[in-house]
Amino acid sequence: MYLTDPDPTILAKKMQLVDKLLSFLPRDAVIDDPRETLAYECDALSAYRCPPMVAVLPRTTEEVANIAKICWELDVPVVPRGSGTSLAGGALPTGDSLVLGVARMNETLEVDYPNRLMRVQTGRTNLSVTGEVESDGFFYAPDPSSQLACAISGNIAMNSGGAHCLKYGVTSNNLLAVKMVTMQGEIIDLGGSHLDSSGYDLLGLVCGSEGQLGIVTEATLRILHKPEGALPVLIGYNDSEVAGQCVSDIIKAGVLPVAIEFMDRPCIRATDAFSQAGYPDCEALLIVEVEGSDLEIEEQLTKIVEIAKRHDPVELRRAKNNDEASRIWLGRKSAFGAMGQINDYMCLDGTIPVSKLPFVLKRISEMSREFGLDVGNVFHAGDGNMHPLILYNANKPGDLETCEAFGAEILKLCVEVGGCLTGEHGVGIEKRDLMHIQYSGDDLEAQMAIKDVFDPKWLLNPTKVFPLDASAERRANASQETAA
Amino acid sequence: MNAVTVAPGSESEVREVLLSETEPLHIAGGQSRLVATEKKIISTSALNGIVEYEPGALTMVAKAGTPLSVIKAILQQENQQLAFEPPEMKHLLRLTGNSTIGGVFATNASGSRRIQVGAARDHLLGVRFVDGVGRILKNGGRVMKNVTGYDLVKLMAGSWGTLGVITEVSFKVLPIAETQSTLKINSCKASILTKAINTTYDISGTFYDVGEGMAYIRIEGFDKSVKYRVEQLLREFADFEVDILEMEESKNFWQNVNDLDFLKEIKGDLWRVSVKPTEGSKIIEMLDPKIGFLDWCGGLVWLRVDEGLNVREKMQKVEGHAMCLLGRFEQFHPTSTLEKKLSNSIRKKFDPKMLFNQEIMN
Numbered sequence: 001m002y003l004t005d006p007d008p009t010i011l012a013k014k015m016q017l018v019d020k021l022l023s024f025l026p027r028d029a030v031i032d033d034p035r036e037t038l039a040y041e042c043d044a045l046s047a048y049r050c051p052p053m054v055a056v057l058p059r060t061t062e063e064v065a066n067i068a069k070i071c072w073e074l075d076v077p078v079v080p081r082g083s084g085t086s087l088a089g090g091a092l093p094t095g096d097s098l099v100l101g102v103a104r105m106n107e108t109l110e111v112d113y114p115n116r117l118m119r120v121q122t123g124r125t126n127l128s129v130t131g132e133v134e135s136d137g138f139f140y141a142p143d144p145s146s147q148l149a150c151a152i153s154g155n156i157a158m159n160s161g162g163a164h165c166l167k168y169g170v171t172s173n174n175l176l177a178v179k180m181v182t183m184q185g186e187i188i189d190l191g192g193s194h195l196d197s198s199g200y201d202l203l204g205l206v207c208g209s210e211g212q213l214g215i216v217t218e219a220t221l222r223i224l225h226k227p228e229g230a231l232p233v234l235i236g237y238n239d240s241e242v243a244g245q246c247v248s249d250i251i252k253a254g255v256l257p258v259a260i261e262f263m264d265r266p267c268i269r270a271t272d273a274f275s276q277a278g279y280p281d282c283e284a285l286l287i288v289e290v291e292g293s294d295l296e297i298e299e300q301l302t303k304i305v306e307i308a309k310r311h312d313p314v315e316l317r318r319a320k321n322n323d324e325a326s327r328i329w330l331g332r333k334s335a336f337g338a339m340g341q342i343n344d345y346m347c348l349d350g351t352i353p354v355s356k357l358p359f360v361l362k363r364i365s366e367m368s369r370e371f372g373l374d375v376g377n378v379f380h381a382g383d384g385n386m387h388p389l390i391l392y393n394a395n396k397p398g399d400l401e402t403c404e405a406f407g408a409e410i411l412k413l414c415v416e417v418g419g420c421l422t423g424e425h426g427v428g429i430e431k432r433d434l435m436h437i438q439y440s441g442d443d444l445e446a447q448m449a450i451k452d453v454f455d456p457k458w459l460l461n462p463t464k465v466f467p468l469d470a471s472a473e474r475r476a477n478a479s480q481e482t483a484a
Numbered sequence: 485m486n487a488v489t490v491a492p493g494s495e496s497e498v499r500e501v502l503l504s505e506t507e508p509l510h511i512a513g514g515q516s517r518l519v520a521t522e523k524k525i526i527s528t529s530a531l532n533g534i535v536e537y538e539p540g541a542l543t544m545v546a547k548a549g550t551p552l553s554v555i556k557a558i559l560q561q562e563n564q565q566l567a568f569e570p571p572e573m574k575h576l577l578r579l580t581g582n583s584t585i586g587g588v589f590a591t592n593a594s595g596s597r598r599i600q601v602g603a604a605r606d607h608l609l610g611v612r613f614v615d616g617v618g619r620i621l622k623n624g625g626r627v628m629k630n631v632t633g634y635d636l637v638k639l640m641a642g643s644w645g646t647l648g649v650i651t652e653v654s655f656k657v658l659p660i661a662e663t664q665s666t667l668k669i670n671s672c673k674a675s676i677l678t679k680a681i682n683t684t685y686d687i688s689g690t691f692y693d694v695g696e697g698m699a700y701i702r703i704e705g706f707d708k709s710v711k712y713r714v715e716q717l718l719r720e721f722a723d724f725e726v727d728i729l730e731m732e733e734s735k736n737f738w739q740n741v742n743d744l745d746f747l748k749e750i751k752g753d754l755w756r757v758s759v760k761p762t763e764g765s766k767i768i769e770m771l772d773p774k775i776g777f778l779d780w781c782g783g784l785v786w787l788r789v790d791e792g793l794n795v796r797e798k799m800q801k802v803e804g805h806a807m808c809l810l811g812r813f814e815q816f817h818p819t820s821t822l823e824k825k826l827s828n829s830i831r832k833k834f835d836p837k838m839l840f841n842q843e844i845m846n
Contacts, residue, residue, distance in 0.1 A: 114678040114762050137684075159631045170629060172638065173606045188822045193760035195598060195783045196642070198805035198817035199845060200827045201605060204638025208631050228684050248540025254563060254659035254706075293684070296709040303706075351627040354541040383628035384541065423629035431632075438632055442619045447634040449833040453826055465633060 069185030082151030088428025513587030548586025569595030
């Protein structure tokens, strides 16, 4: 992947920038020593690294606004950063950028149970939000796998999902309002504690815009009362098509599980060897989880088991208590770790219409042979969000490139069958040049026009989301202004 | 009456119309929510039909002009529905048109189940539309999870036809619950609604009749589960006088809510106010309306007030917005200066010739 070169005219302004920042920020909030900016050189897409020119760690919205204003005046690109857990390179800096980290902005500002909402600064981690209200029986629904570490700011930037979206939706369905700083340093409130807005849904537009429209410093989140309990059932099949049919039948029967997870044979084998979860050695494994009171769980699981049996499963294991539930989840939850034990891996998250599942899995295994790289599939089957894990050896010359080429082919396939490039990780730098596959030139123009409105100089996270060739002219105009 | 109506039958025909058009147009779906005021109408009525329906994937793709009634009927055959219950305004507004699916999403029309499953915008997965310079654009798709690029789907939902002519929508559908019951609770306070929603019993509708002092709480699901939750809630509200509306009776009640039947009889200006749920009662106290109802746990207030009463002025200190549906006031609540600046710029990007629905949101 091509990383853009730093602009020398911007680099020349480093001292000036640091001086201005130090005029209102404490010394430890401005990181400009090249040994220390290294800490910000990458996110979870660690194959690509580039330390920023400067990193700042503000504590208040006003500080963020001042930083934005200075960068706007000096034409310094800004890369917003939550916890740096992006798998798509969403927080990867360029050499001439300022990284604006919200990690120190982690206060809870308001908890309002009657209105089922809480307001937090966006540096809060996803899990700590639930932690704050859990003892009162509430939770925040979106649950990306990185929830222990990932920040709400990043969740909003990427419109993060998780295993339980089938029932609860993704971030944008659980976000009521944001306070946002524009690149010009203006502070704007979008949305509110009420349930809809007058005028355009700018909140919906900002959610998932990958830090390109503004820096979100506060968020009002929907919190929900926790269900009484949840239990899964594990179902094994010797044919992925049959497993796909079973998923579709469950949904058609009117049962709405909170999660339907799917694993294929390579993934089952790897995770079982790693976690000793005791999974059956079969072609496809489903974990279906339902929620409610004991009686409600019983009613739903009985229906699911009935449907599963119609398709002749090789294994059917129904959890009767929390212990058995955690044993069923054990393998699934260690899937990424297990694959990582075998080799380096690249994790994709293309989404497909559920009905295309058997075809796509078959094509992926054919491609795996063509490219000579192994791949395992974990899958949020209820919503078609795939997670093919391609194994490669980072130390073997050429392997990463082969892996990326293989990944691109899988994503092309996802789009061809009616799906999309990314279901929950975002585009970042990782998939920006594949955007042409899903969108026409006009489609991309329409999206870039939105960025023109919010960030006319293209200073916010400018090298992300859009193919570099498509955004070249806009970025060049921005840097010309810099030179002038 | 309106002089000209064009009804293009395909996306490329819509494009043809918009490429050559220079005069303001009114985009019309079924004209059941907004009446045409421009001289020329571009209608979606010839963009009609289901493109794709996958019950097992809970998704449907339909052309924008497809009547809502047709969509509902087809979904019903598979025991599925539009879970966000788009309300019907036409009886109340005394209009004769029929809702189209494009119009439902263009107005983000969301009913009582909003509090459980989200609004129309939360169910819209993808759009195709033609903008003011004739560009055929798409965003989103037909899968439930999609973060590829900016979410213009949300922008188009609730944009009331000011950014383009929506030609096709794809959306999420959900199963119709096996059964439902409604608790009818005699309570002088609307706060009982928020008390009910903050239990584990997965409430799917909350409604409060201010005049009668009566709260309605809906529970839906499988038979045993509904029975269980009704019992639990009866225990919770043991101090109140409670009636239970079973299946058909419950359905009829919520159908009336959906058709806004209860607002028809009384005369006066009609307002729809959206506030923080706990502030719904405050709005009622402040305005002392001729008739008032609360939906969305109190967050959605339906009001009939004396003609000419400026509801917006009265609620200045309350966060939220008021839409005037019948009366002499501007329909849409003004937004903040910065929001307006951004919105106007977006509008100009998509409609530089200023063709679409100029009379609204301007």
